[in-house]
Amino acid sequence: MTKQEAEIYFETSNRKESDDLPWPTKTVPITTLNGVSFLATNFKKNASNQPYKSNKNLRNTEISEIMSYKTKRISEIAKWVGELPNGIKIARNVVMDGQLFLIQKTY
Secondary structure: OOHHHHHHHHHHOOOOOOOOOOOOOOOOOOOOOOOOHHHHOOHHHHOOOHHHHHHHHHHOOOHHHHHOOOHHHHHHHHHHHHHHHHHHHHHHHHHHHHHHHHOOOOO
16 A cells, blocks of 8 residues: 555544554455356356257258147247347357366466
């Protein structure tokens, strides 16, 4: 802590410069960690290629096969199609956080 910062500190606290206690200190960040949320995510679940495999399977399905699906199967497919954009967004965020965390930038 500089002399000027210490003067401000002594003016705003109960301490005095002559009280024989150690010189006041301040926290100085030496780095920031970007993308730390990457460590908290379930990467295997969020960034797996399962949605793309399912899309490929659906794309290769014949119309006659789709017509024979029961309503439960059609509901499952509709739910998957509705959740796909959000799943892709989550996977992209996980990958971007991983890049921020793992790729070191030198200045």
